[in-house]
Amino acid sequence: MVRLNNLQKEYKGFKLNVSLEIPEGCVTGLIGRNGAGKTTTIKSILGLVKPTAGEIEVFGKAPVELTAKEKQQIGVALSESGFCMIFTIEDVIKVLKASYEDFNEDEFRNKCTAQSLPFDKQIKDFSSGMKAKLRVLTAMSHKAKLLILDEPTAGLDVIARNDILALIRKYLEEDPTRSIIISSHISSDLEGLCDDIYMINDGKIILHEDTDRLLGNYGLIKVSSEEFETLDKKYIVASQKDRFSVTCLTSEKQFYIDNYPKTVIENAHIDDIIVLMLDTSKEG
Amino acid sequence: MKGLMIKDFRIIMNQKRFIVLYLFIALILSFSMDHTFIVSYVPMVSTILALSTISYDYNDNGLSFIMTLPNKPGDYAVAKYIFSMLSVTFMWLVSILLQIIAIMIQKTDVATSEVIMTDALMLPMFLLILAVMLPIELKYSPEKARVVLFIIFGLVMLIVLGGKSIAESLSSSGIVNVEKIVAGFQNINGSVLVIAAYAVCIIVLSISMMISIRIMQNKEF
Amino acid sequence: MKIIINNTSMVPVYEQLMDQIKQEIIGGGLKEGDALPSVRNLAGELKISALTVKKAYDKLEEDGFTVTVHGKGSYVAATDIPLALEARRKAVEEEFSEAVSKARSAGLEDDEIREILEILLEDS
Numbered sequence: 001m002v003r004l005n006n007l008q009k010e011y012k013g014f015k016l017n018v019s020l021e022i023p024e025g026c027v028t029g030l031i032g033r034n035g036a037g038k039t040t041t042i043k044s045i046l047g048l049v050k051p052t053a054g055e056i057e058v059f060g061k062a063p064v065e066l067t068a069k070e071k072q073q074i075g076v077a078l079s080e081s082g083f084c085m086i087f088t089i090e091d092v093i094k095v096l097k098a099s100y101e102d103f104n105e106d107e108f109r110n111k112c113t114a115q116s117l118p119f120d121k122q123i124k125d126f127s128s129g130m131k132a133k134l135r136v137l138t139a140m141s142h143k144a145k146l147l148i149l150d151e152p153t154a155g156l157d158v159i160a161r162n163d164i165l166a167l168i169r170k171y172l173e174e175d176p177t178r179s180i181i182i183s184s185h186i187s188s189d190l191e192g193l194c195d196d197i198y199m200i201n202d203g204k205i206i207l208h209e210d211t212d213r214l215l216g217n218y219g220l221i222k223v224s225s226e227e228f229e230t231l232d233k234k235y236i237v238a239s240q241k242d243r244f245s246v247t248c249l250t251s252e253k254q255f256y257i258d259n260y261p262k263t264v265i266e267n268a269h270i271d272d273i274i275v276l277m278l279d280t281s282k283e284g
Numbered sequence: 285m286k287g288l289m290i291k292d293f294r295i296i297m298n299q300k301r302f303i304v305l306y307l308f309i310a311l312i313l314s315f316s317m318d319h320t321f322i323v324s325y326v327p328m329v330s331t332i333l334a335l336s337t338i339s340y341d342y343n344d345n346g347l348s349f350i351m352t353l354p355n356k357p358g359d360y361a362v363a364k365y366i367f368s369m370l371s372v373t374f375m376w377l378v379s380i381l382l383q384i385i386a387i388m389i390q391k392t393d394v395a396t397s398e399v400i401m402t403d404a405l406m407l408p409m410f411l412l413i414l415a416v417m418l419p420i421e422l423k424y425s426p427e428k429a430r431v432v433l434f435i436i437f438g439l440v441m442l443i444v445l446g447g448k449s450i451a452e453s454l455s456s457s458g459i460v461n462v463e464k465i466v467a468g469f470q471n472i473n474g475s476v477l478v479i480a481a482y483a484v485c486i487i488v489l490s491i492s493m494m495i496s497i498r499i500m501q502n503k504e505f
Numbered sequence: 506m507k508i509i510i511n512n513t514s515m516v517p518v519y520e521q522l523m524d525q526i527k528q529e530i531i532g533g534g535l536k537e538g539d540a541l542p543s544v545r546n547l548a549g550e551l552k553i554s555a556l557t558v559k560k561a562y563d564k565l566e567e568d569g570f571t572v573t574v575h576g577k578g579s580y581v582a583a584t585d586i587p588l589a590l591e592a593r594r595k596a597v598e599e600e601f602s603e604a605v606s607k608a609r610s611a612g613l614e615d616d617e618i619r620e621i622l623e624i625l626l627e628d629s
Contacts (some may be wrong), residue, residue: 006477008586018447027554027555028427043348043505046351046352047351048348048355048502048504048505048534049505050504063358064501067356067443068285068354068355068356069354069360071352071353071354071355072354074352076349076350077390078349080344080345080348081344081345081348081349082344082345082346082348082349083346083349084291084295084301084340084341084343084344084346085343085344085346086295087294087295087298089290090296094290095287095290095291095294096287097287098287099287099288099353099354099355100287100354122298137555143301159497165552166317169548169549169552170549171547172545172549172555173543173546173549176543176544176545189300190553192553193554194554195554195555195556196554196556210554210556211554211556211557212517212518212519212554212556212560215517215518215554216517216518216519216557217517218369240389253515259513261395265514265515267512267513
């Protein structure tokens with residue numbers, strides 16, 4: 001559905017160069033620090049910024065060449081941009097109805113009510129949780145085949161985040177051919193949702209793995225400095241020394257479970273992976 | 285594109301208080317002032333409102349999201365033109381209605397052909413203002429463009445209200461013989477002048493719209 | 506159907522899923538012809554990646570427990586449950602026999618071995 005081939009974009013002091021692919025029916029996570037390039041990548045996919053070099057394909061075409069009808073299949077939620085602040089939900093409904101053929105007004109109303117969104121207030125008077133929910137519901141309101149969500153849960157408390165993730169899961173269940181690109185710096189949200197994850201840092205992809213492998217095969221190994229010297233590094237991806245021990249990231253924890261039975265081995269979460277990988281790439 | 289125009293309509297509807305105030309002022313002024321004033325005042329408000337939709341779009345980075353709606357980039361420009369032309373034309377018709385009511389109530393004597401011609405020339409004037417302002421507002425930020433807008437409106441108001449006295453002072457100072465120019469204009473058949481005005485208007489609007497479409501296609505959001 | 510995923514376990518999630526579904530099938534909770542939840546549905550409920558569920562479903566099919574009809578979903582296969590059960594019983598018997606020989610060669614008496622077994626059974 002979406003393919004980026006050596007997409008390059010240059011700004012002052014920042015250079016993006018990424019390649020990625022999102023097949024049909026796939027939920028892909030884009031994770032990275034603030035300023036790493038997530039939003040630039042997403043804006044490139046949407047045709048909001050134009051590449052300096054490289055190819056972008058969405059539904060087989062360059063984003064700027066998509067017809068208005070093809071764009072109906074894309075649902076978007078941007079983190080810092082949405083409907084006019086003086087709009088109420090009624091205004092939003094009128095605009096969505098006039099824009100999207102497959103907009104389902106009753107369903108949208110019901111979902112807004114279910115999420116306790118106020119119908120009589122202007123968006124500028126919404127809480128940040130409400131604004132975020134409105135953006136996500138807007139993206140999902142017209143049966144789009146491709147959802148592009150830029151930091152949909154940023155700045156929200158855990159309950160609001162869970163509400164939004166639940167909405168996204170339900171959306172996927174309704175039609176398994178739908179694809180989602182979701183960017184975030186809250187990796188726990190992505191762990192329970194995405195099929196695969198791209199880690200982006202400083203404008204480059206530093207890791208691309210199936211979530212299943214990240215959670216099932218990756219692991220953290222904690223050893224002393226001496227043990228680290230003699231450790232078989234075949235599957236060690238990164239390591240971090242501190243005063244009392246060395247923490248290693250492995251992509252095959254079963255190997256170390258089998259061969260180093262007495263060693264402390266833990267499941268790795270995406271946050272751990274990020275910290276260890278970025279630490280290495282700093283030195284590297 | 286329909287969605288974009290509905291959006292603009294809803295933006296204006298959300299400014300009801302502003303609109304009511306201005307219409308109220310219009311009603312009061314129309315009874316206390318020269319009745320030609322209405323036909324310049326009401327479309328002026330409409331032009332300002334139409335252009336204000338661009339400010340609202342640009343606020344809070346909203347343009348990025350708007351461009352993800354199912355439209356081609358140029359559609360944003362086209363929708364703005366259609367919307368503003370329609371709303372200014374509509375308000376121009378409303379103002380003529382108000383003018384007729386004011387004339388009937390005031391029972392003033394009216395040089396009908398002169399009034400018709402002045403009214404008829406008002407519309408192209410405002411459409412030309414749109415044609416100039418729209419590309420400027422789209423290319424540069426609405427805030428910067430607003431300064432240009434106020435200068436233009438200042439000039440328009442000056443001409444409409446003080447046209448006669450300016451003309452007289454210009455003539456008496458000998459710089460320009462305004463009377464000769466005006467006489468020259470009056471020699472031209474009135475309807476030819478009006479037709480020419482509308483023709484120029486259409487041409488300028490078309491060029492302006494093409495420029496605006498280009499601006500939106502090349503912009504980054 | 507009951508499925509409980511232990512996120513802190515070293516056993517990969519897809520394996521836990523596989524085992525638990527197998528248990529349901531063997532235990533009769535899932536009968537022949539019953540439909541398994543759709544991949545997306547199960548992934549959403551368990552809050553895990555759809556690929557993980559797909560992996561488990563694929564392996565279940567490989568082992569003969571389920572049959573996937575393309576476009577429709579996965580169904581419990583007409584496996585010979587007694588045979589599968591029998592095979593598992595045999596495997597358990599073998600492991601017991603190994604444990605017993607180890608215990609005996611460590612010098613444990615039969616009564617002590619029974620005691621250990623009792624304690625283990627009580628604990629779980």
